[in-house]
Amino acid sequence: MVSSRSDFAALLRTWRDRLSPADAGFSMADGRRVPGLRREELAQLAGLSVDYVLRLEQGRATNPSAQVVGALARALQLSRAERDQLYRSAELLPPQDGKVSTHVPPGIQRLAARLGDIPIGVFTADWTLVWWNTTWSALHGDPATLPTAERNLARALFGNGAAHASMLPVQSERGPDAFAESIVADLKDAVSRYPRDAQLGRLVQELREVSDAFARLWTAQTAAAQHTTDRKTIRHPQIGDILLDCDVLVVPGADLRMVTYTAASGSIEAGKLDLLRVTGSRTATPLP
Known part of the structure:
Protein backbone atom coordinates (compact mmCIF):
# COMPACT_ATOMS: atom_id res chain seq x y z
CA MET A 1 0.00 0.00 0.00
CA ALA A 90 -4.22 4.57 -7.15
CA GLU A 91 -5.30 0.90 -6.91
CA LEU A 92 -8.23 1.52 -9.24
CA LEU A 93 -9.25 -0.26 -12.43
CA PRO A 94 -8.71 1.88 -15.53
CA PRO A 95 -11.86 2.81 -17.49
CA GLN A 96 -13.11 -0.18 -19.43
CA ASP A 97 -14.13 -0.41 -23.06
CA GLY A 98 -17.87 -0.27 -23.63
CA LYS A 99 -18.34 2.67 -21.27
CA VAL A 100 -18.58 6.38 -22.01
CA SER A 101 -15.00 7.66 -22.16
CA THR A 102 -13.93 10.75 -20.25
CA HIS A 103 -10.44 10.80 -21.78
CA VAL A 104 -9.56 14.02 -23.60
CA PRO A 105 -6.58 13.51 -25.96
CA PRO A 106 -3.64 15.84 -25.24
CA GLY A 107 -3.82 17.30 -28.75
CA ILE A 108 -7.43 18.36 -28.22
CA GLN A 109 -6.52 20.01 -24.93
CA ARG A 110 -3.60 21.88 -26.51
CA LEU A 111 -5.83 23.05 -29.36
CA ALA A 112 -8.55 24.24 -27.00
CA ALA A 113 -6.02 25.95 -24.71
CA ARG A 114 -4.72 28.01 -27.63
CA LEU A 115 -8.24 29.27 -28.36
CA GLY A 116 -8.58 30.87 -24.96
CA ASP A 117 -10.50 33.90 -26.25
CA ILE A 118 -13.38 31.61 -27.22
CA PRO A 119 -15.62 29.96 -24.60
CA ILE A 120 -14.91 26.23 -25.04
CA GLY A 121 -16.28 23.24 -23.18
CA VAL A 122 -15.49 19.61 -23.96
CA PHE A 123 -18.26 17.08 -23.26
CA THR A 124 -18.45 13.30 -23.26
CA ALA A 125 -21.07 11.25 -25.11
CA ASP A 126 -23.50 11.61 -22.18
CA TRP A 127 -22.98 15.40 -22.07
CA THR A 128 -20.73 15.42 -19.02
CA LEU A 129 -18.41 18.43 -19.03
CA VAL A 130 -14.81 17.23 -18.65
CA TRP A 131 -12.75 20.23 -19.84
CA TRP A 132 -13.38 23.97 -20.05
CA ASN A 133 -11.42 27.21 -20.24
CA THR A 134 -11.68 30.38 -18.20
CA THR A 135 -13.77 32.13 -20.87
CA TRP A 136 -16.31 29.32 -20.62
CA SER A 137 -16.43 29.89 -16.85
CA ALA A 138 -16.89 33.62 -17.42
CA LEU A 139 -19.86 32.95 -19.71
CA HIS A 140 -21.59 30.12 -17.86
CA GLY A 141 -20.21 30.23 -14.32
CA ASP A 142 -17.33 28.13 -13.02
CA PRO A 143 -18.08 24.37 -13.23
CA ALA A 144 -15.45 23.74 -10.53
CA THR A 145 -17.97 25.00 -7.96
CA LEU A 146 -20.24 22.05 -8.78
CA PRO A 147 -19.82 18.44 -7.60
CA THR A 148 -18.31 16.36 -10.39
CA ALA A 149 -21.51 14.38 -10.99
CA GLU A 150 -23.44 17.63 -11.48
CA ARG A 151 -21.25 18.83 -14.36
CA ASN A 152 -23.69 17.33 -16.82
CA LEU A 153 -25.81 19.24 -19.31
CA ALA A 154 -28.75 16.82 -19.09
CA ARG A 155 -28.80 17.23 -15.31
CA ALA A 156 -28.63 21.01 -15.74
CA LEU A 157 -31.66 20.95 -18.05
CA PHE A 158 -33.81 18.31 -16.35
CA GLY A 159 -32.42 17.58 -12.89
CA ASN A 160 -33.23 19.09 -9.52
CA GLY A 161 -29.72 19.51 -8.10
CA ALA A 162 -26.87 22.02 -8.16
CA ALA A 163 -26.43 21.88 -11.95
CA HIS A 164 -30.03 22.88 -12.59
CA ALA A 165 -29.93 25.62 -9.95
CA SER A 166 -26.77 27.18 -11.40
CA MET A 167 -27.65 27.03 -15.10
CA LEU A 168 -28.23 30.42 -16.71
CA PRO A 169 -31.36 30.91 -18.86
CA VAL A 170 -30.62 29.83 -22.45
CA GLN A 171 -32.89 30.35 -25.47
CA SER A 172 -32.36 28.56 -28.78
CA GLU A 173 -33.30 30.25 -32.04
CA ARG A 174 -34.74 26.90 -33.16
CA GLY A 175 -37.56 27.20 -30.61
CA PRO A 176 -38.19 26.86 -26.86
CA ASP A 177 -38.00 23.05 -26.82
CA ALA A 178 -35.33 22.38 -29.47
CA PHE A 179 -32.36 22.49 -27.10
CA ALA A 180 -33.86 20.03 -24.60
CA GLU A 181 -35.09 17.72 -27.35
CA SER A 182 -31.64 17.55 -28.93
CA ILE A 183 -29.95 16.65 -25.64
CA VAL A 184 -32.42 13.80 -25.07
CA ALA A 185 -31.80 12.60 -28.63
CA ASP A 186 -28.06 12.54 -27.91
CA LEU A 187 -28.61 10.55 -24.70
CA LYS A 188 -30.72 8.02 -26.60
CA ASP A 189 -27.89 7.63 -29.08
CA ALA A 190 -25.37 7.21 -26.25
CA VAL A 191 -27.47 4.50 -24.61
CA SER A 192 -27.69 2.62 -27.90
CA ARG A 193 -23.89 2.68 -28.23
CA TYR A 194 -23.02 2.11 -24.57
CA PRO A 195 -25.69 -0.31 -23.29
CA ARG A 196 -23.34 -1.67 -20.60
CA ASP A 197 -22.50 1.69 -19.06
CA ALA A 198 -24.15 1.56 -15.63
CA GLN A 199 -23.49 5.22 -14.88
CA LEU A 200 -25.25 6.28 -18.07
CA GLY A 201 -28.17 4.00 -17.23
CA ARG A 202 -28.45 5.55 -13.77
CA LEU A 203 -28.41 9.06 -15.26
CA VAL A 204 -31.32 8.25 -17.57
CA GLN A 205 -33.30 6.51 -14.82
CA GLU A 206 -32.75 9.41 -12.44
CA LEU A 207 -33.92 12.00 -14.95
CA ARG A 208 -36.98 9.95 -15.90
CA GLU A 209 -37.96 9.90 -12.22
CA VAL A 210 -37.40 13.57 -11.39
CA SER A 211 -38.48 15.25 -14.66
CA ASP A 212 -41.82 14.77 -16.39
CA ALA A 213 -40.43 16.68 -19.38
CA PHE A 214 -37.50 14.31 -19.72
CA ALA A 215 -39.72 11.24 -19.31
CA ARG A 216 -42.07 12.55 -22.03
CA LEU A 217 -39.23 13.23 -24.46
CA TRP A 218 -37.55 9.90 -23.68
CA THR A 219 -40.65 7.88 -24.55
CA ALA A 220 -41.62 10.00 -27.55
CA GLN A 221 -41.63 8.06 -30.83
CA THR A 222 -40.77 11.05 -33.01
CA ALA A 223 -37.10 11.43 -33.86
CA ALA A 224 -35.41 14.62 -32.65
CA ALA A 225 -32.31 16.18 -34.16
CA GLN A 226 -29.10 15.82 -32.23
CA HIS A 227 -27.45 18.92 -30.79
CA THR A 228 -25.20 20.57 -33.38
CA THR A 229 -24.93 24.16 -34.63
CA ASP A 230 -27.31 26.69 -33.10
CA ARG A 231 -27.70 30.34 -32.15
CA LYS A 232 -28.42 30.89 -28.49
CA THR A 233 -29.26 33.79 -26.25
CA ILE A 234 -27.69 33.45 -22.82
CA ARG A 235 -28.96 35.67 -20.02
CA HIS A 236 -25.82 36.60 -18.10
CA PRO A 237 -26.24 38.15 -14.63
CA GLN A 238 -23.61 40.86 -15.25
CA ILE A 239 -23.83 41.72 -18.97
CA GLY A 240 -27.42 40.81 -19.76
CA ASP A 241 -28.57 38.92 -22.86
CA ILE A 242 -25.85 37.85 -25.27
CA LEU A 243 -26.65 36.18 -28.63
CA LEU A 244 -23.89 33.84 -29.79
CA ASP A 245 -23.24 31.22 -32.44
CA CYS A 246 -22.93 27.84 -30.72
CA ASP A 247 -21.06 25.17 -32.65
CA VAL A 248 -20.69 21.54 -31.59
CA LEU A 249 -17.56 19.98 -33.06
CA VAL A 250 -17.25 16.20 -32.87
CA VAL A 251 -13.79 14.80 -32.06
CA PRO A 252 -13.27 11.75 -34.31
CA GLY A 253 -12.12 8.63 -32.51
CA ALA A 254 -12.66 10.07 -29.03
CA ASP A 255 -16.49 10.38 -28.92
CA LEU A 256 -16.23 13.88 -27.51
CA ARG A 257 -18.01 17.12 -28.34
CA MET A 258 -16.19 20.43 -28.30
CA VAL A 259 -18.73 23.23 -27.80
CA THR A 260 -17.70 26.75 -28.80
CA TYR A 261 -19.41 30.15 -28.61
CA THR A 262 -18.44 32.93 -31.03
CA ALA A 263 -19.67 36.29 -32.31
CA ALA A 264 -18.93 38.24 -35.48
CA SER A 265 -15.96 40.62 -35.15
CA GLY A 266 -17.00 44.18 -34.39
CA SER A 267 -20.51 43.23 -33.32
CA ILE A 268 -22.17 44.23 -30.05
CA GLU A 269 -22.06 40.58 -28.99
CA ALA A 270 -18.31 40.42 -29.65
CA GLY A 271 -17.92 43.44 -27.40
CA LYS A 272 -19.82 41.63 -24.66
CA LEU A 273 -17.50 38.62 -25.01
CA ASP A 274 -14.52 40.98 -24.74
CA LEU A 275 -16.02 42.38 -21.54
CA LEU A 276 -16.39 38.88 -20.15
CA ARG A 277 -12.75 38.11 -20.91
CA VAL A 278 -11.67 41.28 -19.08
CA THR A 279 -13.85 40.79 -16.03
CA GLY A 280 -13.06 37.06 -15.85
CA SER A 281 -15.05 34.22 -14.35
CA ARG A 282 -17.05 34.40 -11.19
CA THR A 283 -15.07 33.55 -8.07
CA ALA A 284 -14.76 29.80 -7.66
CA THR A 285 -13.84 27.65 -4.69
CA PRO A 286 -12.44 24.35 -6.02
CA LEU A 287 -13.77 21.25 -4.33
CA PRO A 288 -11.48 18.93 -2.33
Whole structure:
Protein backbone atom coordinates (compact mmCIF):
# COMPACT_ATOMS: atom_id res chain seq x y z
CA MET A 1 0.00 0.00 0.00
CA VAL A 2 2.77 2.45 0.93
CA SER A 3 4.57 1.71 -2.36
CA SER A 4 1.37 2.32 -4.32
CA ARG A 5 0.83 5.68 -2.64
CA SER A 6 4.44 6.63 -3.37
CA ASP A 7 4.06 5.65 -7.02
CA PHE A 8 0.90 7.74 -7.38
CA ALA A 9 2.51 10.77 -5.71
CA ALA A 10 5.67 10.45 -7.81
CA LEU A 11 3.69 10.19 -11.04
CA LEU A 12 1.72 13.35 -10.19
CA ARG A 13 4.88 15.32 -9.50
CA THR A 14 6.69 14.01 -12.58
CA TRP A 15 3.85 14.66 -14.99
CA ARG A 16 3.08 18.08 -13.48
CA ASP A 17 6.71 19.11 -14.03
CA ARG A 18 6.54 17.80 -17.61
CA LEU A 19 3.48 19.73 -18.79
CA SER A 20 4.14 23.10 -20.41
CA PRO A 21 2.02 25.92 -18.95
CA ALA A 22 1.38 27.18 -22.50
CA ASP A 23 -0.08 23.82 -23.50
CA ALA A 24 -2.42 24.03 -20.52
CA GLY A 25 -3.58 27.56 -21.36
CA PHE A 26 -1.40 29.51 -18.89
CA SER A 27 1.02 32.31 -19.72
CA MET A 28 4.75 31.69 -19.58
CA ALA A 29 5.25 34.49 -17.10
CA ASP A 30 8.69 35.54 -15.94
CA GLY A 31 9.78 34.37 -12.53
CA ARG A 32 8.60 30.76 -12.80
CA ARG A 33 10.68 28.59 -10.51
CA VAL A 34 9.53 25.29 -11.99
CA PRO A 35 9.54 24.20 -15.65
CA GLY A 36 6.03 22.73 -15.61
CA LEU A 37 2.72 23.56 -14.01
CA ARG A 38 2.47 25.10 -10.60
CA ARG A 39 0.53 23.08 -8.06
CA GLU A 40 -2.26 25.67 -7.97
CA GLU A 41 -2.56 25.51 -11.77
CA LEU A 42 -3.01 21.74 -11.69
CA ALA A 43 -5.61 22.15 -8.96
CA GLN A 44 -7.47 24.72 -11.07
CA LEU A 45 -7.45 22.49 -14.16
CA ALA A 46 -8.63 19.43 -12.23
CA GLY A 47 -11.26 21.30 -10.20
CA LEU A 48 -9.59 20.37 -6.91
CA SER A 49 -8.29 22.36 -3.96
CA VAL A 50 -4.59 23.18 -3.84
CA ASP A 51 -4.34 21.59 -0.40
CA TYR A 52 -5.77 18.33 -1.70
CA VAL A 53 -3.33 18.23 -4.60
CA LEU A 54 -0.49 18.89 -2.15
CA ARG A 55 -1.62 16.01 0.07
CA LEU A 56 -1.87 13.71 -2.96
CA GLU A 57 1.65 14.61 -4.07
CA GLN A 58 2.98 14.01 -0.56
CA GLY A 59 1.20 10.67 -0.23
CA ARG A 60 -0.88 11.94 2.70
CA ALA A 61 -4.24 11.75 0.88
CA THR A 62 -5.19 8.13 0.36
CA ASN A 63 -7.74 6.39 -1.84
CA PRO A 64 -8.54 9.12 -4.40
CA SER A 65 -11.78 8.40 -6.20
CA ALA A 66 -11.96 7.37 -9.85
CA GLN A 67 -13.45 10.80 -10.60
CA VAL A 68 -10.47 12.56 -9.00
CA VAL A 69 -7.96 10.38 -10.85
CA GLY A 70 -9.79 10.97 -14.14
CA ALA A 71 -9.78 14.73 -13.57
CA LEU A 72 -6.04 14.69 -12.83
CA ALA A 73 -5.34 12.56 -15.91
CA ARG A 74 -7.18 15.07 -18.11
CA ALA A 75 -5.50 18.05 -16.45
CA LEU A 76 -2.07 16.48 -16.95
CA GLN A 77 -2.88 15.69 -20.61
CA LEU A 78 -1.93 12.04 -20.22
CA SER A 79 -2.03 9.49 -23.00
CA ARG A 80 -4.36 6.52 -22.56
CA ALA A 81 -1.47 4.32 -21.40
CA GLU A 82 -0.34 6.93 -18.86
CA ARG A 83 -3.92 7.44 -17.69
CA ASP A 84 -4.26 3.70 -17.06
CA GLN A 85 -0.97 3.72 -15.17
CA LEU A 86 -2.23 6.52 -12.93
CA TYR A 87 -5.43 4.59 -12.19
CA ARG A 88 -3.47 1.46 -11.29
CA SER A 89 -1.10 3.39 -9.03
CA ALA A 90 -4.22 4.57 -7.15
CA GLU A 91 -5.30 0.90 -6.91
CA LEU A 92 -8.23 1.52 -9.24
CA LEU A 93 -9.25 -0.26 -12.43
CA PRO A 94 -8.71 1.88 -15.53
CA PRO A 95 -11.86 2.81 -17.49
CA GLN A 96 -13.11 -0.18 -19.43
CA ASP A 97 -14.13 -0.41 -23.06
CA GLY A 98 -17.87 -0.27 -23.63
CA LYS A 99 -18.34 2.67 -21.27
CA VAL A 100 -18.58 6.38 -22.01
CA SER A 101 -15.00 7.66 -22.16
CA THR A 102 -13.93 10.75 -20.25
CA HIS A 103 -10.44 10.80 -21.78
CA VAL A 104 -9.56 14.02 -23.60
CA PRO A 105 -6.58 13.51 -25.96
CA PRO A 106 -3.64 15.84 -25.24
CA GLY A 107 -3.82 17.30 -28.75
CA ILE A 108 -7.43 18.36 -28.22
CA GLN A 109 -6.52 20.01 -24.93
CA ARG A 110 -3.60 21.88 -26.51
CA LEU A 111 -5.83 23.05 -29.36
CA ALA A 112 -8.55 24.24 -27.00
CA ALA A 113 -6.02 25.95 -24.71
CA ARG A 114 -4.72 28.01 -27.63
CA LEU A 115 -8.24 29.27 -28.36
CA GLY A 116 -8.58 30.87 -24.96
CA ASP A 117 -10.50 33.90 -26.25
CA ILE A 118 -13.38 31.61 -27.22
CA PRO A 119 -15.62 29.96 -24.60
CA ILE A 120 -14.91 26.23 -25.04
CA GLY A 121 -16.28 23.24 -23.18
CA VAL A 122 -15.49 19.61 -23.96
CA PHE A 123 -18.26 17.08 -23.26
CA THR A 124 -18.45 13.30 -23.26
CA ALA A 125 -21.07 11.25 -25.11
CA ASP A 126 -23.50 11.61 -22.18
CA TRP A 127 -22.98 15.40 -22.07
CA THR A 128 -20.73 15.42 -19.02
CA LEU A 129 -18.41 18.43 -19.03
CA VAL A 130 -14.81 17.23 -18.65
CA TRP A 131 -12.75 20.23 -19.84
CA TRP A 132 -13.38 23.97 -20.05
CA ASN A 133 -11.42 27.21 -20.24
CA THR A 134 -11.68 30.38 -18.20
CA THR A 135 -13.77 32.13 -20.87
CA TRP A 136 -16.31 29.32 -20.62
CA SER A 137 -16.43 29.89 -16.85
CA ALA A 138 -16.89 33.62 -17.42
CA LEU A 139 -19.86 32.95 -19.71
CA HIS A 140 -21.59 30.12 -17.86
CA GLY A 141 -20.21 30.23 -14.32
CA ASP A 142 -17.33 28.13 -13.02
CA PRO A 143 -18.08 24.37 -13.23
CA ALA A 144 -15.45 23.74 -10.53
CA THR A 145 -17.97 25.00 -7.96
CA LEU A 146 -20.24 22.05 -8.78
CA PRO A 147 -19.82 18.44 -7.60
CA THR A 148 -18.31 16.36 -10.39
CA ALA A 149 -21.51 14.38 -10.99
CA GLU A 150 -23.44 17.63 -11.48
CA ARG A 151 -21.25 18.83 -14.36
CA ASN A 152 -23.69 17.33 -16.82
CA LEU A 153 -25.81 19.24 -19.31
CA ALA A 154 -28.75 16.82 -19.09
CA ARG A 155 -28.80 17.23 -15.31
CA ALA A 156 -28.63 21.01 -15.74
CA LEU A 157 -31.66 20.95 -18.05
CA PHE A 158 -33.81 18.31 -16.35
CA GLY A 159 -32.42 17.58 -12.89
CA ASN A 160 -33.23 19.09 -9.52
CA GLY A 161 -29.72 19.51 -8.10
CA ALA A 162 -26.87 22.02 -8.16
CA ALA A 163 -26.43 21.88 -11.95
CA HIS A 164 -30.03 22.88 -12.59
CA ALA A 165 -29.93 25.62 -9.95
CA SER A 166 -26.77 27.18 -11.40
CA MET A 167 -27.65 27.03 -15.10
CA LEU A 168 -28.23 30.42 -16.71
CA PRO A 169 -31.36 30.91 -18.86
CA VAL A 170 -30.62 29.83 -22.45
CA GLN A 171 -32.89 30.35 -25.47
CA SER A 172 -32.36 28.56 -28.78
CA GLU A 173 -33.30 30.25 -32.04
CA ARG A 174 -34.74 26.90 -33.16
CA GLY A 175 -37.56 27.20 -30.61
CA PRO A 176 -38.19 26.86 -26.86
CA ASP A 177 -38.00 23.05 -26.82
CA ALA A 178 -35.33 22.38 -29.47
CA PHE A 179 -32.36 22.49 -27.10
CA ALA A 180 -33.86 20.03 -24.60
CA GLU A 181 -35.09 17.72 -27.35
CA SER A 182 -31.64 17.55 -28.93
CA ILE A 183 -29.95 16.65 -25.64
CA VAL A 184 -32.42 13.80 -25.07
CA ALA A 185 -31.80 12.60 -28.63
CA ASP A 186 -28.06 12.54 -27.91
CA LEU A 187 -28.61 10.55 -24.70
CA LYS A 188 -30.72 8.02 -26.60
CA ASP A 189 -27.89 7.63 -29.08
CA ALA A 190 -25.37 7.21 -26.25
CA VAL A 191 -27.47 4.50 -24.61
CA SER A 192 -27.69 2.62 -27.90
CA ARG A 193 -23.89 2.68 -28.23
CA TYR A 194 -23.02 2.11 -24.57
CA PRO A 195 -25.69 -0.31 -23.29
CA ARG A 196 -23.34 -1.67 -20.60
CA ASP A 197 -22.50 1.69 -19.06
CA ALA A 198 -24.15 1.56 -15.63
CA GLN A 199 -23.49 5.22 -14.88
CA LEU A 200 -25.25 6.28 -18.07
CA GLY A 201 -28.17 4.00 -17.23
CA ARG A 202 -28.45 5.55 -13.77
CA LEU A 203 -28.41 9.06 -15.26
CA VAL A 204 -31.32 8.25 -17.57
CA GLN A 205 -33.30 6.51 -14.82
CA GLU A 206 -32.75 9.41 -12.44
CA LEU A 207 -33.92 12.00 -14.95
CA ARG A 208 -36.98 9.95 -15.90
CA GLU A 209 -37.96 9.90 -12.22
CA VAL A 210 -37.40 13.57 -11.39
CA SER A 211 -38.48 15.25 -14.66
CA ASP A 212 -41.82 14.77 -16.39
CA ALA A 213 -40.43 16.68 -19.38
CA PHE A 214 -37.50 14.31 -19.72
CA ALA A 215 -39.72 11.24 -19.31
CA ARG A 216 -42.07 12.55 -22.03
CA LEU A 217 -39.23 13.23 -24.46
CA TRP A 218 -37.55 9.90 -23.68
CA THR A 219 -40.65 7.88 -24.55
CA ALA A 220 -41.62 10.00 -27.55
CA GLN A 221 -41.63 8.06 -30.83
CA THR A 222 -40.77 11.05 -33.01
CA ALA A 223 -37.10 11.43 -33.86
CA ALA A 224 -35.41 14.62 -32.65
CA ALA A 225 -32.31 16.18 -34.16
CA GLN A 226 -29.10 15.82 -32.23
CA HIS A 227 -27.45 18.92 -30.79
CA THR A 228 -25.20 20.57 -33.38
CA THR A 229 -24.93 24.16 -34.63
CA ASP A 230 -27.31 26.69 -33.10
CA ARG A 231 -27.70 30.34 -32.15
CA LYS A 232 -28.42 30.89 -28.49
CA THR A 233 -29.26 33.79 -26.25
CA ILE A 234 -27.69 33.45 -22.82
CA ARG A 235 -28.96 35.67 -20.02
CA HIS A 236 -25.82 36.60 -18.10
CA PRO A 237 -26.24 38.15 -14.63
CA GLN A 238 -23.61 40.86 -15.25
CA ILE A 239 -23.83 41.72 -18.97
CA GLY A 240 -27.42 40.81 -19.76
CA ASP A 241 -28.57 38.92 -22.86
CA ILE A 242 -25.85 37.85 -25.27
CA LEU A 243 -26.65 36.18 -28.63
CA LEU A 244 -23.89 33.84 -29.79
CA ASP A 245 -23.24 31.22 -32.44
CA CYS A 246 -22.93 27.84 -30.72
CA ASP A 247 -21.06 25.17 -32.65
CA VAL A 248 -20.69 21.54 -31.59
CA LEU A 249 -17.56 19.98 -33.06
CA VAL A 250 -17.25 16.20 -32.87
CA VAL A 251 -13.79 14.80 -32.06
CA PRO A 252 -13.27 11.75 -34.31
CA GLY A 253 -12.12 8.63 -32.51
CA ALA A 254 -12.66 10.07 -29.03
CA ASP A 255 -16.49 10.38 -28.92
CA LEU A 256 -16.23 13.88 -27.51
CA ARG A 257 -18.01 17.12 -28.34
CA MET A 258 -16.19 20.43 -28.30
CA VAL A 259 -18.73 23.23 -27.80
CA THR A 260 -17.70 26.75 -28.80
CA TYR A 261 -19.41 30.15 -28.61
CA THR A 262 -18.44 32.93 -31.03
CA ALA A 263 -19.67 36.29 -32.31
CA ALA A 264 -18.93 38.24 -35.48
CA SER A 265 -15.96 40.62 -35.15
CA GLY A 266 -17.00 44.18 -34.39
CA SER A 267 -20.51 43.23 -33.32
CA ILE A 268 -22.17 44.23 -30.05
CA GLU A 269 -22.06 40.58 -28.99
CA ALA A 270 -18.31 40.42 -29.65
CA GLY A 271 -17.92 43.44 -27.40
CA LYS A 272 -19.82 41.63 -24.66
CA LEU A 273 -17.50 38.62 -25.01
CA ASP A 274 -14.52 40.98 -24.74
CA LEU A 275 -16.02 42.38 -21.54
CA LEU A 276 -16.39 38.88 -20.15
CA ARG A 277 -12.75 38.11 -20.91
CA VAL A 278 -11.67 41.28 -19.08
CA THR A 279 -13.85 40.79 -16.03
CA GLY A 280 -13.06 37.06 -15.85
CA SER A 281 -15.05 34.22 -14.35
CA ARG A 282 -17.05 34.40 -11.19
CA THR A 283 -15.07 33.55 -8.07
CA ALA A 284 -14.76 29.80 -7.66
CA THR A 285 -13.84 27.65 -4.69
CA PRO A 286 -12.44 24.35 -6.02
CA LEU A 287 -13.77 21.25 -4.33
CA PRO A 288 -11.48 18.93 -2.33
